[in-house]
Amino acid sequence: MPDVQSHPLPxxxxxxxxxxxxxxxxxxYTLPALALVVVFFLIPLGMTVWMSLHNxxxxxxxxxxxxxxxxxxxxxxxxWNALLFTAQYTIVSTIGLLxxxxxxxxxxxxxxxxxxxxxxxWFLPVVTGFASASLLWAWLSNVDAGLFSPLAQRIGxxxxxFNLLADFDTAFWSVTVMVVWKMAGFYMIILMSGLQAIPxxxxxxxRIDGASALQRFLWITVPxxxxxxALALIMCVAGSMLAFDQxxxxxxxxxxxxxxxxxxxxxxxxxxxxxxxxxxxxxxxxLLILMVLSIIQLRLLRDRGES
Amino acid sequence: MSHAEAIQSTHHTAGLRLNxxxxxxxxxxxxxDINLDVEAGEFVVFxxxxxxxKSTLLRLIAGLEETTAGDIFIGDDDVTERDPSDRGxxxxxxxxxxxPHMSVADNMGFGLRAARHPKQEIADxxxxxxxxxxxxxxxxxxxxxxxxxxxxxxxIGRAIVRDPDVFLxxxxxxxxxxxLRVEMRLEIARLHRQLGNTMIYVTHDQTEAMTLASRIVVLxxxxxxxxxxxxxxxxxxxxxxxxxxxxxxxxxFFDAELVENGRLRLGEHTIAGxxxxxxxxxxxxxxxxxxxxxxxxxxxxxxxxQFRVEFIEYLGDNSCLHGALDNGARCRIEAxxxxxxxxxxxxxxxxxxxxxxxFDQQEQRLR
Numbered sequence: 001m002p003d004v005q006s007h008p009l010p011x012x013x014x015x016x017x018x019x020x021x022x023x024x025x026x027x028x029y030t031l032p033a034l035a036l037v038v039v040f041f042l043i044p045l046g047m048t049v050w051m052s053l054h055n056x057x058x059x060x061x062x063x064x065x066x067x068x069x070x071x072x073x074x075x076x077x078x079x080w081n082a083l084l085f086t087a088q089y090t091i092v093s094t095i096g097l098l099x100x101x102x103x104x105x106x107x108x109x110x111x112x113x114x115x116x117x118x119x120x121x122w123f124l125p126v127v128t129g130f131a132s133a134s135l136l137w138a139w140l141s142n143v144d145a146g147l148f149s150p151l152a153q154r155i156g157x158x159x160x161x162f163n164l165l166a167d168f169d170t171a172f173w174s175v176t177v178m179v180v181w182k183m184a185g186f187y188m189i190i191l192m193s194g195l196q197a198i199p200x201x202x203x204x205x206x207r208i209d210g211a212s213a214l215q216r217f218l219w220i221t222v223p224x225x226x227x228x229x230a231l232a233l234i235m236c237v238a239g240s241m242l243a244f245d246q247x248x249x250x251x252x253x254x255x256x257x258x259x260x261x262x263x264x265x266x267x268x269x270x271x272x273x274x275x276x277x278x279x280x281x282x283x284x285x286x287l288l289i290l291m292v293l294s295i296i297q298l299r300l301l302r303d304r305g306e307s
Numbered sequence: 308m309s310h311a312e313a314i315q316s317t318h319h320t321a322g323l324r325l326n327x328x329x330x331x332x333x334x335x336x337x338x339x340d341i342n343l344d345v346e347a348g349e350f351v352v353f354x355x356x357x358x359x360x361k362s363t364l365l366r367l368i369a370g371l372e373e374t375t376a377g378d379i380f381i382g383d384d385d386v387t388e389r390d391p392s393d394r395g396x397x398x399x400x401x402x403x404x405x406x407p408h409m410s411v412a413d414n415m416g417f418g419l420r421a422a423r424h425p426k427q428e429i430a431d432x433x434x435x436x437x438x439x440x441x442x443x444x445x446x447x448x449x450x451x452x453x454x455x456x457x458x459x460x461x462x463i464g465r466a467i468v469r470d471p472d473v474f475l476x477x478x479x480x481x482x483x484x485x486x487l488r489v490e491m492r493l494e495i496a497r498l499h500r501q502l503g504n505t506m507i508y509v510t511h512d513q514t515e516a517m518t519l520a521s522r523i524v525v526l527x528x529x530x531x532x533x534x535x536x537x538x539x540x541x542x543x544x545x546x547x548x549x550x551x552x553x554x555x556x557x558x559x560f561f562d563a564e565l566v567e568n569g570r571l572r573l574g575e576h577t578i579a580g581x582x583x584x585x586x587x588x589x590x591x592x593x594x595x596x597x598x599x600x601x602x603x604x605x606x607x608x609x610x611x612x613q614f615r616v617e618f619i620e621y622l623g624d625n626s627c628l629h630g631a632l633d634n635g636a637r638c639r640i641e642a643x644x645x646x647x648x649x650x651x652x653x654x655x656x657x658x659x660x661x662x663x664x665x666f667d668q669q670e671q672r673l674r
Contacts, residue, residue: 201404204371209418209469210392219417223408 045287048280056277069281079282082265083289089176089261090240096180097236098229101187108188109195119192123185130182134249137178141165141250148174165251168258175246175259183239187232194228195221230301234294241290262286320504321382321395321472322347323368328377330363330529337363338529341377345507345522350499352508354516355526355552361509362477364526368507369398369475381472392418397466398475401482403458405450405465412437412446415464436467439501456487463498476508480515492518513553517541525549547594547670556599556627558664561636563595571595571665574634578610581663583673593673594666599627601662602640604654611657614638616650628654 270279328341370391544550571580613633
């Protein structure tokens with residue numbers, strides 16, 4: 001084929017082609033999300049930090065006081081008590097929530113008509129709001145008009161009426177049980193998706209290898225749901241550290257102000273005592289604590305050597 | 308190989324017997340009355356189209372599925388109701404099923420660790436298996452850091468470490484590319500020769516079956532169609548299905564009619580047919596099977612069939628010609644190199660009587 005020339009002018013430089021720039025397209029698509037983050041997170045965060053450096057009453061002028069709110073906070077026993085109580089609640093509720101969620105997830109991970117029903121039933125409480133669930137629980141726990149106390153008396157568990165909410169221990173456990181009932185379904189879904197992502201072959205290979213059910217769970221299942229478990233753990237710890245509604249609605253911080261959580265304390269300072277600057281400083285400290293906790297959890301649960 | 312010998316000397320290989328095996332899923336019977344005897348040390352390949360029940364049969368032997376009815380014997384033991392781990396088997400999965408969070412060494416030693424063997428013993432056995440499979444340098448890697456062929460070898464290594472009576476392979480090469488598949492096929496054949504264990508191997512690839520098996524079990528729709536050596540199945544198939552499934556390119560089938568003196572009528576032509584011990588009466592309709600490689604172009608005044616060439620696949624040493632006979636029947640022939648053939652040309656083709664196979668209307672072989 002002598003007529004065909006693949007290079008008409010061998011010495012000429014190839015035609016330069018303009019590089020298509022598409023970078024700004026990507027920016028355009030992320031702008032709405034970016035705007036939301038800026039308006040509803042970054043700006044309020046900046047304002048909170050700014051407020052925390054002021055004496056900021058509800059009415060009247062704010063006054064710059066530097067780090068005075070933070071030094072005051074350092075010596076505020078009631079805040080540290082609230083944090084201690086929050087930590088206690090976080091530990092108990094996280095163990096309860098993730099333990100129950102994992103057990104439920106193991107039960108409903110396989111396909112089947114009955115498991116579909118169970119999944120729905122266990123997930124249902126999640127779709128009720130925290131406030132409405134708390135109101136329901138407050139009524140159920142009511143010593144006279146509720147369910148638990150009269151029922152316990154009826155079936156002979158207690159002599160007379162027993163007020164669940166009058167004592168710290170029973171009040172604390174009753175709120176924790178409510179939270180576990182309401183939220184376990186949510187973490188069940190996260191862990192279930194993790195379990196379902198483990199190929200069935202691994203379990204079968206381990207069965208042939210002679211691993212017992214417990215060995216398969218500890219050596220195959222647990223390591224392979226590390227990532228969804230880390231997600232559930234971080235969400236659970238963050239959610240519990242920010243607990244407020246249930247203690248406000250069911251217990252009003254009582255008995256004897258023993259169930260005031262960190263956010264409850266911030267609420268009290270900001271919107272009951274109207275010390276907005278001090279409340280902002282408490283918020284900043286809580287945010288820092290949460291960040292540190294999340295980083296520690298991520299490090300502990302990070303995958304080593306894979307991918 | 309001293310390592311192979313060391314392993315070989317410690318294990319005893321066992322045969323396998325399936326007795327009237329049935330399997331149903333929710334009332335659907337997928338395996339019907341399977342009977343099979345496998346000698347100790349045999350390499351038996353289950354082959355068949357997808358959905359024929361070959362993988363289910365393997366999983367029944369492994370104990371990963373429960374048997375609906377019938378018995379499974381490994382050696383002299385009835386293992387039908389035993390746990391997978393108590394059957395003396397090891398299995399290599401199609402997906403390899405290597406635990407992604409463990410090193411190669413931990414993967415291979417998993418079974419021994421589960422059985423709480425001493426650490427030193429586990430390390431020794433893993434090292435032995437690693438040397439057989441050339442995995443020694445990879446023992447500390449994770450599965451994700453290995454190539455497909457290396458993962459396959461680790462999966463086989465995990466099976467070897469278990470020192471089983473029977474190896475089970477579930478389509479182990481189907482995730483590999485063509486070149487690697489040939490290489491691993493040879494490696495598995497070599498391994499069988501070294502270890503001498505009974506091996507049961509499932510595949511849908513008849514080439515794999517032909518090259519690896521000492522005996523092939525052809526399955527269709529949950530039934531065994533034929534059991535035999537690769538040569539048996541190729542040259543002496545029991546029915547149309549086996550004749551068409553084994554061999555590539557697949558056998559040609561033509562509708563024909565028996566006429567007197569063992570001759571066959573195809574359309575307008577009458578040709579000599581194979582001699583039958585119990586020939587049906589003249590006028591009976593039969594199916595004539597001839598492999599493409601046995602149908603050859605002939606010259607001159609010879610009895611043959613008219614074949615019109617419609618498509619030519621050039622394969623180097625030979626060409627596969629696709630076309631039709633003059634009675635409209637589809638036909639393929641394998642023509643050797645050196646014969647000039649043009650598209651649209653009509654050839655006279657013929658086959659030796661010894662290469663013809665006849666089947667009755669029920670698709671069973673006439674002998």
